[in-house]
Amino acid sequence: MAKAEYTVLGTDMPRKGGVERVVGKGVYGIDLNLPDALSGGVLRSEHAHAKIVNIDTSEAKAIPGVRAVVTAADAPDVRYGRSYIDRYILAKDKVRYMGDPVAAVAADSQALVKEALGKIKVTYEPLPVVVDPEETMKESAPTIHEDMPLPKNLPEGVQVKNVCGYAAVNIGDAEAAMAEADVVVDEVYETKMIHPQYLEPRIAAARPxxxxxxxxxxxxQAPFPVRTEVASLTGLPLNSVRVISTGxxxxxxxxxxxxxxxxxxxxxxxxxxxxxxxxVMIVMDKAEETISTTIRSGCKIWIKTGAKKDGTLVARQGKVVYDAGGYSGFGNQAGGRCTQMVGGWYRLPNIHMDGFTVYTNKQVCGPVRGPGGPQATFAMESHMDSLAAELGMDPIEFRLKNVPEKGDGIVGVPKLRDSSLAETLNTAKEKIGWGKVKLGKNQGIGFATGAWIEGAGPxxxxxxxxxxxxxxxxxxxKVxxxxxxxxxxxxxxxxxxxxSTDDVTVLNVDTDASPWDAGTVGSRSMLVSGNAVKLAAEDARDQILRMAAGQLEASPEDLEIVDRQIQVKGAPSRSVSLASVxxxxxxxxxDVIGRGYFDSKAxxxxxRERGSSQPFTTHAALVEVDADTGNVKILKYVAVHDVxxxxxxKAVEGQIEGAAAMSLGQALCEQVVHDSDGRTLNPTFVxxxxPTINMLPRIEAVTVSGYPGAGPYGTKGxxxxxxxxPMACIANAIYNATGVRVRRLPLSPENVLRALREAGK
Amino acid sequence: MDYFEPKTVSEALSLLDQHGDQAEVIAGGTDVMVDIKYSDEPGCLVNIKRIPDLNAIRESNGGVHIGPLATIHELEESDLVRERLPLLWQAAHQFASLQIRNTATIGGNICRASPSGETLAPLLVLEAQAEVTFSDGARTEPFGAFFQGPGQTSLGSRGLLTGISVPFPAAGSHAVYLKHAVRGPMDIAMVGVAVMATANGDKTALDDVRIGLGAVAPTPVRAPKTEALVSGKALDAALVKEAGASAASESSPITDQRSSGEYRGWIVDALTRRGLEQCWQALTGKEVA
Amino acid sequence: MGLEIKLTVNGNTHTAELEPSTALVDFLRDTLGYKGVKLCCNTGECGACTIIMDGKPVNSCVVLGADAAGADLVTVEGIADGDELHPVQQAFIDTGAVQCGYCTPGFIVSLKALLDRTKSPTAEDVEEAISGNICRCTGYTKIFDAVDLAAKRMS
Known part of the structure; x- marks a missing residue:
């Protein structure tokens, strides 16, 4: 949207904390200098699935300079989790993936920690391992959590195991409508696990x-949930735990x-x-992180859609199997969102989807950047191109035929306040030069749209x-x-x-002082803290104006603050400085203390009343495929967004460009590779x-005017x-270039060349 | 861990004799530092970085003498390498990030003896010789004999690579090094193919075709049958196709986290074809018909 | 066995002891306190720990600390001229190239080394200089912008 009449908003003010970061001040967790802190480290399971028969810590404890060795036996008998409370602070009785924490050590030096970890003797009884999310649902698969029930909402008669989440989409009558379709396309897609690989390693430090x-x-990102869980897992009262967020x-x-x-x-x-x-301070190693911290899950998606000859979508049926890993983690939430998003954001009156989130013996699912969305969209938007091809329609025209409009519902959103999907499609088409740019040999253009549901939440x-x-x-x-x-x-x-923004200090989170927050997640910083801070600042301003009103002999409503001066509107000479008030x-x-909050219920x-305001996007890519090696080079990439x-x-463009790059990595090369024993084969950055800078084009972020969102001043996440x-966008560009549809990520040279060869190209 | 910084080759050799398998030689450190971090520390570290004059790059006896401590970037910056050993220069230029090229040494790359080592297939094709020194004497041997398996060389635990002799390629030769990786120089190669050839007098056929393959066998290898297949012949599309298939059949790639063995075979085929085509075009001025 | 080495960092001479297996990044951060040198991959792949060693950018995580004996090092802390930021530092702020900022020191050091070599780098020069630096936040577009801006201001 266009910049309105604001003084500060809409400008590119320098990032707060920017100078500290470019000169290398130690602002991050890893830079923390805690006097007299011991080094800590974690012993991780070397089996993907095994019973813990015995843990002998006596030798480790006997090493001089080792100050603490802990196992689950040293902690309260309490578990944590989100939808399934299925995990102990340290593995107890069983390990469920290679990397599962089993014991921990604090000692005078890192070398002593390493030595002590090596001296802890864990006796395992290995169990059969299951790494494939489809296999794990079969009767023959090993049971990963003996005491976790199947989801209560599982439909009757469904015979599955190791399922820790079920989500369904039921709109209209998909089966009946499918029978009426002129064209039906039925496909299966598969995505692999990626790790978010933020560059700063995880750290934790604790001081009694x-x-x-x-x-x-x-x-x-979520200091308050960390406080809750630390209190619960160590047995301390909540008010005895203070969590401070580092940079x-x-x-x-x-x-x-x-x-x-x-x-x-x-x-x-x-x-x-x-x-x-x-x-004690623990700094994780990046290779340790790759095998143990939370990831973007892989999943398998079955999608079948029927359309009329003119391109009108009539029905969709599908299934998602979403891999939560050894514990439920964020799997149920991400798998559920994935299932919804395979249903799509087009006008589609009949949808049936089943989504299963399953345990396997792998790293645990987290809410990584758009949890469930990129995977769902790889399938859904690739599938839309397959449908367009089957119908003989232009992929843009086919999508435009089915875009939702104001007042329509899409999966997860009963009523849209407005829709900007068509605007992003048309802009992307224009920016990439669809139908205009002359394509060379093995070059192609692809599009994919996207949505992200916002609103409900803390x-x-x-x-x-x-x-x-x-x-x-x-x-x-928010951090x-x-x-x-x-x-x-x-x-x-x-x-x-x-x-001026120079006059504003935003404190990082300290749970003793900061307002409670669920975490800096879900594209919600502006929605939640932006709305709250606007109201808080307005509250402060109102208090100031009330006090100034007496001095200026005017009513508060007639006052305004301009450049640190409180003045009478229309008579700026009648003023008093903000500082003096x-x-x-x-x-x-x-003190003048303004308070505000984002009222999620309201x-x-x-x-519900006016419809909800969602962001929409269309990305477009121009690629060249090397038909001899399968290598895909992105020549141009445009990301059009209504935010x-x-x-x-610049901050918004940066978010868009960075998010796109992360998924372009998943599109082209990123994956955590496991063998059948559940071992991660590529834990280091080697x-x-x-993506490195030499494999990406300059991603061009474009914001369209769209329509206002629920954030302050009409922002959207x-x-x-x-x-x-991005993953679907590149797959569609490859299809456009070669006529070959690759349905499995990554679109690596090997997977692309294999698909080309299988198609006889 | 014991640590030594020998100032001479003989001092280094006597340390290796003394510590045997316990000793690990470190030069640039780009591989050894990763080992120290992720594997067990060696019993003793012999840092040869401070032995003087082991990083020289100079013309010698109809070729180039390269000291093993020359960094990859020093090779790139050497006019002698750029002009006279373009194949090696191309490999150096595609060798990891600039930061790594400033640190890693050619000796380290060679002694690591990883089948995917970037400079290895080019050295085979250039028919370079390793100068191998033990406490009881030195010898030179072709790299074909030097590389014995993944991480295995004729140095064993007591020898030191003290020089690399690379003869000048025949006048008028052309060479290309083709690396296959998703992120170009930043990745360890899935496959590397080095091709070098000359043309006959009237530019109607290729002579002395040499093909080196990296990352597709326990050591870098030459593809002798393919070399014989194309040497002395004019390249046409059918012959190029046959040569690609032949080179693939001469490789024995494994499947690992980077790619499958089957795919590596396809890439050997593709890059051999591409390398031959590029040589043909450069040497004869004609496209392969 | 402790090893005593003497080196120069940002013009300051240090003499300190280190264990011989210590990586230079750990020595710089933990012993000498140069926390601007960022620890990340430990494998020479991400560039977060880039420093200039005797005029050349290197990944300090794969350099043996002992090899810094007698060396002249520049870290991100030594790039500004007092309170005056180097043009690359200022450009990173001005173009929005600093998001989380964790990769920033490595990029700035790599780019300073580049701009010390040439005042008007080509696209290939830039690509070569920073392909070994991974940024996970920006998707690189704003970093390209920062390089352009810095080079423009310096020429």
Missing amino acids: EEDGRITVWANA IGGGFGGKGSGVTSSAGLEPICALLALTAKQP GGGAVVKMNEDGSATVHIG DYGTAAPFGIPMIVAEVLGI CNAGHNEIG SQADE GFVVHP DYLM AGEIGSVP
Whole structure:
């Protein structure tokens, strides 16, 4: 959307904390310097599935300088999890993937930690391993969690095992409608596991305090859930745990799901510190992370769609099998979202989908950047191109024929306030030059659309505290890892209070002081903290204006704050400085403290009433396929988005470009590779291939005017939706270039060449 | 862990004699540092980085003498290498990131004896010689004999690679090094193919065709049957196709996390064809018909 | 066995002890306190720990600490001129190339080394200089923009 009449909003103010980062100040968790801290480390299972017969820690404990050795036996008999409470702080009785934490050590040095971990003797009784998400559902598969029931909502008569989540979509009568279709396309797609691979390793540090409390430092996206889980797993009362968020070097949801995402690192560290009665810091190694922290799951998707000859979609049936890994993690939520999104965001009156989230002996699913969405969209939007081809229609025209309009429902959204899908499609078509650009040999253009459902979810608050010089200190519950906290949030405060962003300090999260928040996840920073901080700043402003009104002999409504001056509207010479009012406020109300919150219930009620405001996107790629090697080169990539009102253009573009790049990595080369024993074959960056600058074009992010979202000033979330279309977009471009449809990720040279050869090309 | 910084070759050799299998030689460190981090520390580390004059690159006896401590980037920056050993230069240029090329040494790449080592297939094709030194004397041997298996060389645990002699290729020869990887220089090669050839007098046929294959056998290998198949002949599409298939049949690739053996065979085929076509075009000025 | 080495970092001379197997990145961060050198992959693949060693960018995670004896090192902390940021640092801020910022020091060091070599780098030069630096946040577009801006301001 166009920049409205704002002073600060819509500009590209420098990132808060930017200078510290470019000169190399130690702002991250890994830079934490905790005096007298012991080093900590975790012993991880070397079996993907085994009974723990015995753990002998005596030799490790006997090493001089080793201060604590802990196992599950040292912690309360309490488990954690989201939909399934299925996991202990350290594995008890059984291990369920290679990398499952079994024991932990704190010692005077890292070398001693390594030595002690090597001296812990674990006796395992290996069990059969299942790594394939389809195999695990069969009767013959080993049981991964003996005491976890099948989901209560599982339809009657379904014979499955190792299922920890079920989601269905039932709209209209898909079976009957399918019979009426002129054209039916039935396909199967498969995606692989990727790791978010934020560059800063996970850390946790814990210090027992004199008063019996414990302070935990974490580079986690969700400090409050970390507090809850640390308290519960160590047996401390909640108010005895304080979690402080450090600066965070990337997360992408990988650091997002409470202690699940770190494989229990924070509570393990707290347990070590409580046992050793000394501070402890654990820094994970990146290779250790690849095998143990949460990932974007692989899944298998069956999708069948019927359409009329003119391209009108009539019915869709499908199934998703979503791999949660050794524990449920975020699997149920991500698998459910994936199942919904395979249903799509087009006008489609009859849909039936079954979604199963399953346990396997692999790393655990986390809420990685658009959980479930990129996988679903790889299948759904590739499938839309297959349908267009079967119908003999132009892929853009076919999609335009079926875009939802204002008032329509899409899966998961009963009523749309408006729709911008067509606008993004048409813009993408124009920007990539569809039908205009002359394609060379083995070159092709592909499109894929995307949506990301926002709205429902926890609320969250903000506090804006005015200082006597007119500056503002802001408490929110979202952390700074380069999204809204250092960009949009200070801009909103500055805009409302008539000050500069230089006058605004946004504090990182400290659970003792910050408002509660579910975590910096779900593209919700602006929706939750943006709305909250706007109201908090307005509350502060109103208090200030009330105090100034007396001095200026005007009513508060007639006052405004411009450039740190409070003035009478239309008579700027009648003014008083913001600082003087804040200072004088000490004698009246003490501090000016503004409070605001995002009211999720009210927001949902508004959505029911007026329809909900969703972001939409279309990506377009021009690729060249090397038919001899299968190598795919992206020559041009355009990401067109409706993200509502844009507070900080470069920050929004950066989110879109980064999200797209991450999924382009998954499209072309990224995957965590396992053997049949459940061993990760590419734990280090030597063979875990993320995009480097030489394999990507300059991704072009384009924002269209669209329509306003539910965020402050009409923003919509921008952090995840950019990761939704790229895999399908590249697959469709390959199809356009070669006539060959690749249905399995990654679209690596090998998989592409294999498909070309199988097609006789 | 014991640590030594010998100042001479003989000092280094006596340390290797003394510590045997316990000793690990470190030069640039780009591989050894990863081993130290992720495997057990060696009993003793012999850092040869400070032995003087082991990084020279100079013309010698109708070829180029390369000191094993020359970094990959020093090879790239050497006019002698760029102009006289373009095949090696191309391999150096596709060898990992600039940061790694500034650190990794050619000796380290060779002694690591990874089948995918970037400079190895080119050295085979260039028919370079390894100068191998033990405490009881030195010898030179062709790299075909030097490489004995993955991570295995004729140095054993007591020898040191003290020089690399690369004869100048025949005047008028042309060579290409083709690396197959998703991220180009940044990845370990799935396959590397080095092709070098000359043309006969009237530019109607290729002479002395040499083909080296990397990452598709326990050691880097030549493809002698394919070389014989195309040497002395004019290239046409059918012969190129036959040569690609022949080179693939001379490889014995394994399946690992980077790709399947079957796919590596396809790539040997493709890159051999491409290399031959490029040589043919450069040498004769004609496309393969 | 502790090994004592003497080296120069950002113009400051340090003499310190290290275990002989220590990687340079750990020595710089943990012993000398140069926390701007970022630890990440430990395999020389991501470039977060890039420093300039005797004029050349290297990954300090795969350099033996002992090899820094007598060396002249530049880390990200040594690139600004007092409070005056280097044009590359300023350009990273101005173009939005700093998101989480964890890869930023490595990029800045690699690019400073590039711009020390040439004032008007070609696209190939830029690609070569920073292909060994992984950024997971930006998708690189804003980093390309930053390089363009810095080169423009310096020429």
